[in-house]
Structures are given as C-alpha cells and as structure tokens.
Amino acid sequence: MTALLKDLALWVLAICSIFIFVKANTNLNPANQGESIIPLRTHSLYMPYIDQDLQNRWFDFGADTVINTNKYIRLTHDRQSQTGWLWSRLPLTAANWQVEFEFKIDGNNPNLYGDGMAVWFTTDRAKPGPVFGFIDKFEGLGIFFDTYANSRQSHSFPYVMAMMGDGHTEYDNANDGKANELAGCEADIRGKSVATKARITYYKNTYLEVKLQYKEWDEWEPCFTINNISIPTVAYLGFSALTGDVSDNHDVISITTNSMNSVPPRVQKPIPRQESASSSWFGLLSILKLIATAAFLGVLILVYRMYRNQSNKRF
Structure with missing residues (x-):
C-alpha cells in the first residue's frame, strides 16, 4: 500500500x-x-527599380546616376569628377526603424581609388554638394563609406563613420571628418566577391547600431553603436557618392526598410505582470x-x- x-x-x-x-x-x-516588424514599401527599393515611365514612385535619382534595371543603381562610374544621388520622396517618420541595403564599391585601379559614398537621414534631400555628393552643413545623420585618405590617419581605409549635422557645422574634409566623427570602424568593403551590405538599426533617442556584411554571407560584423542619439523626427533617406581626381563605381543594389514596434533589447526591462482578481x-x-x-x-x-x-x- x-x-x-x-x-x-x-x-x-x-x-x-x-x-x-x-x-x-x-x-x-x-x-x-x-513586438512586430512592419515593412516600409515607401523606403524600400528592388530591381527593376523603375516603372514603364522610367520613374520610381517612392524614390528620385539624379546627377550622374545611371540605372541598370537588371543589376544596380550606379551613383558614379569609375570616372573622375562625378556625383550621383538617390533619395526617398517621403520622410522616414517611424520612431524605430531598420534599413538594410546592399551596395558595391569597386573599380579598375587596385591601388588608387575614391572618394566614397554615404547614406543619409536628413531634413534636406536631393541637393548635390561636396560631402560625398551631398551638401555641407546638413542637418541630420550621415554615415560615410570613405575609401580615400585625404590626410594621414591612425586607422586604415576604407573607413565607415557617422556624423550628426546640426545645420551649421562643416564637414572636416581635409582630415577625413575626424573632427565630426561620432563613431567609426575599419572595414574592407571594396571589391568584394561576397555581397556587401550594411544594416542600420535606430531606436528613437536611445541608440544607433551599424553592422556590415563583407566577409561571408550572413556574417554580420559589428561596426559601431552610438547611445543617446536623436535623429530628426522628419528625415529623408538618401544615398550619394562622389569621385574627384580618383574614382570608383559606387552602386546601390537593394534597400529594405522596416519599422519596429518594440523596445530595443539592450534596454528592455521586464514589466511586472499585474493580474486581475478574476484572472x-x-x-x-x-x-x-x-x-x-x-x-x-x-x-x-x-x-x-x-x-x-x-x-x-x-x-
């Protein structure tokens, strides 16, 4: 028993x-x-890029930009003194978002090339200028993929860096933006056989994270994280590139943008569950x-x- x-x-x-x-x-x-992720078609772009009227509903392009509907959007060719741009027509107003884009930088000269390209989240749009193809004294965030050293630096090139513009401060072009740098990393992103990609994740007033894929497929390398950063609430998404005495092909292949209705993992705190008497x-x-x-x-x-x-x- x-x-x-x-x-x-x-x-x-x-x-x-x-x-x-x-x-x-x-x-x-x-x-x-x-938690949820919402695709933003208004800020995403894929082949063939344009419609039968040779336009895109959500993006404008201009200057020396050329579109190959089966391959890429080429911001600049491997020629001197070119500039090109690609800008969203609508501002990116989501509080939290992630932009992932595939790009390619290469050219005929293995030793001397430049100048680089940039991705923008700014209050102005589609204005050619000297900062990687966009205007100086911009307001908002610029992330630069710099492939040419204008002066001697402690780091190697290519170099990826972020600058927050206030609408008044000039880009320190002579010193490769050293005076403006919020964060940056060395990244061998030029002339790669694997698809090169960047993933930019932003949580409003909390942090910005940049990761890169350039070594192996789906192997994301952390580039930098910036805490307590605020991007303008109304900011346009843009891409631009510039060549001078040195040159390269600068291509954008695809753009995927998502809005994220969630709390960033690094600051997420458990919320005590409050149950009613009936439950x-x-x-x-x-x-x-x-x-x-x-x-x-x-x-x-x-x-x-x-x-x-x-x-x-x-x-």
Missing part, C-alpha cells in the same frame, strides 16, 4: 510540474509581448482542476493494482 501511495504522489507532482512549465514558457514567449482565481481554479484530475487518475490506478493483487492471491 505504501508503494502505491508513493506512485500516486509522484503522478500528481509530475502533472503539476508540466502545467507550471508550460504556463511559464507561454508568459515568456516574445510573441506575447507585442488569479481562474488560474487557481485551473490548477485545482488539474490536481483533482491527477488524483482521480491516481485512485483508478490504485484500485486497479489492488484488484490485481487480490486476483493473484486467489491463485
């Missing part, structure tokens, strides 16, 4: 443990926390029902075993 009671207790304990485990994992499931009673009632069911099954097992023992004694 003692052995049968032990079996009954273990049976009830096992079922209760399974119930608690399933309930806990359901509460921790991210799908229940309201608490419902949970308690469910547990009691489970225990009662387990006890009933245990009693059936106990009766069955007692019956078998009595039958064996008769013979």
Whole structure:
C-alpha cells in the first residue's frame, strides 16, 4: 500500500510540474509581448527599380546616376569628377526603424581609388554638394563609406563613420571628418566577391547600431553603436557618392526598410505582470482542476493494482 501511495504522489507532482512549465514558457514567449516588424514599401527599393515611365514612385535619382534595371543603381562610374544621388520622396517618420541595403564599391585601379559614398537621414534631400555628393552643413545623420585618405590617419581605409549635422557645422574634409566623427570602424568593403551590405538599426533617442556584411554571407560584423542619439523626427533617406581626381563605381543594389514596434533589447526591462482578481482565481481554479484530475487518475490506478493483487492471491 505504501508503494502505491508513493506512485500516486509522484503522478500528481509530475502533472503539476508540466502545467507550471508550460504556463511559464507561454508568459515568456516574445510573441506575447507585442513586438512586430512592419515593412516600409515607401523606403524600400528592388530591381527593376523603375516603372514603364522610367520613374520610381517612392524614390528620385539624379546627377550622374545611371540605372541598370537588371543589376544596380550606379551613383558614379569609375570616372573622375562625378556625383550621383538617390533619395526617398517621403520622410522616414517611424520612431524605430531598420534599413538594410546592399551596395558595391569597386573599380579598375587596385591601388588608387575614391572618394566614397554615404547614406543619409536628413531634413534636406536631393541637393548635390561636396560631402560625398551631398551638401555641407546638413542637418541630420550621415554615415560615410570613405575609401580615400585625404590626410594621414591612425586607422586604415576604407573607413565607415557617422556624423550628426546640426545645420551649421562643416564637414572636416581635409582630415577625413575626424573632427565630426561620432563613431567609426575599419572595414574592407571594396571589391568584394561576397555581397556587401550594411544594416542600420535606430531606436528613437536611445541608440544607433551599424553592422556590415563583407566577409561571408550572413556574417554580420559589428561596426559601431552610438547611445543617446536623436535623429530628426522628419528625415529623408538618401544615398550619394562622389569621385574627384580618383574614382570608383559606387552602386546601390537593394534597400529594405522596416519599422519596429518594440523596445530595443539592450534596454528592455521586464514589466511586472499585474493580474486581475478574476484572472488569479481562474488560474487557481485551473490548477485545482488539474490536481483533482491527477488524483482521480491516481485512485483508478490504485484500485486497479489492488484488484490485481487480490486476483493473484486467489491463485
């Protein structure tokens, strides 16, 4: 009889443990926390890039930019003194967003090339200028993919760096933006056989993160993270490139932009769950029902075993 009671207790304990485990994992499931990613078609671009009227509904392009509908949007050819740009027609107003784009920088000269390209999140748009093909004294964020050193630096080139413009400060072109740099990293992004990509993730007033793919497919290298950064609420997404005495092909191949309705993982804090009295009673009632069911099954097992023992004694 003692052995049968032990079996009954273990049976009830096992079922209760399974119930608690399933309930806990359901509460921790991210799908229940309201996170979502919403594609932004207005700021995404793929082949063939243009419609039958040789236009794009959501983007403008100009200067020396050339579109090959089967391959790329070429901002500059490998020729001297070229500039090209590609800009969204609508501002990027989402609070939290991620822009991932594929690009390619290469040319005929393996030793002397430049100047580079940039991605922009600024209040102005489609204005050619001296800063990688865009105006100086801009307002907003510029991320520069600089392939040519104008002066001696402690880091190698290509170099990826960020600058936050206030509408008044000039870009320090003579020193490769050293006076303006918020953060940066060395990255061998030129002339790669693997697809080169950049992924820029922004959470409003919290942080900006840049990762690069240039070594292996789907191998993302952290470039930099900037905390407590604020990009203008109304900012246009743009791409531009510039060549001078040195040159390169600067291509944009695809752009994917998503809005993110979630809290950044690095600052996400658990929110205490506040259950109403009715939900608490419902949970308690469910547990009691489970225990009662387990006890009933245990009693059936106990009766069955007692019956078998009595039958064996008769013979």
